Amino acid sequence: QVQLVESGGGLVQPGGSLRLSCTASGFIFSSYEMNWYRQTPGKERELVATISTAGVTTSYADSVKGRFTISRDNAKNTVGLQMNSLKPEDTAVYYCNARRIIQYWGRGTQVTVSS
Numbered sequence: 001q002v003q004l005v006e007s008g009g010g011l012v013q014p015g016g017s018l019r020l021s022c023t024a025s026g027f028i029f030s031s032y033e034m035n036w037y038r039q040t041p042g043k044e045r046e047l048v049a050t051i052s053t054a055g056v057t058t059s060y061a062d063s064v065k066g067r068f069t070i071s072r073d074n075a076k077n078t079v080g081l082q083m084n085s086l087k088p089e090d091t092a093v094y095y096c097n098a099r100r101i102i103q104y105w106g107r108g109t110q111v112t113v114s115s
Contacts (some may be wrong), residue, residue, distance in 0.1 A: 002026035002080070002104050003095045011107030012086055020081040021105055022096030030054075030074040032100045036081045038092035038111075045095065049081060064090070086113045 008020040012072035020036070039045040050059045058070050069082040080095060080113060091113050098108035 002100060004104055006034035006094065006096050006106045006109040009094060009111045011029045011078045011114065013115050014086060014088060014113055016086050017082070017084045018086065018111060020096075020109060022083055023109065024077045024079070024096075024098060024104075027098065027104065029077040029098070029105070032098040032104075034070075034072055034079040035097040035099060036046070036070060037095045037097055038090075039095065039108075040092045046092075048094070051079065054113075086111075086114045 003025045004022055006020060006022045007114045008018060010018060011094045012018050030080045033050060033052060035050045036048045037045045038048050046061065047067055048061050048064055051070045051072050060068060067083065085107040091111060093108040093110050098104045
């Protein structure tokens with residue numbers, strides 16, 4: 001069955017770094033655009049970063065541009081999100097998303113930025 005499993009979340013101090021990873025299975029990973037979203041309580045889920053099927057094109061929310069980097073490895077069915085210069089407002093549950101005609105979601109991983 002389709003699975004997206006996120007890992008790498010945790011507690012980090014402001015200014016620190018974390019790397020999230022998402023491992024996919026059960027579908028043709030290389031055919032799907034991959035995205036990272038985040039959500040905080042009471043707010044809508046926000047698109048953070050997108051990477052095209054071959055990894056050639058990426059895009060970012062203005063709030064993370066220059067600090068976050070999305071990448072993918074189609075041989076390993078993984079997508080990553082390198083997060084640098086983290087701020088308290090980056091605190092959220094981060095979700096991996098695969099999208100083509102239909103979309104799949106992971107269960108999320110908590111990222112907390114606090115001193």
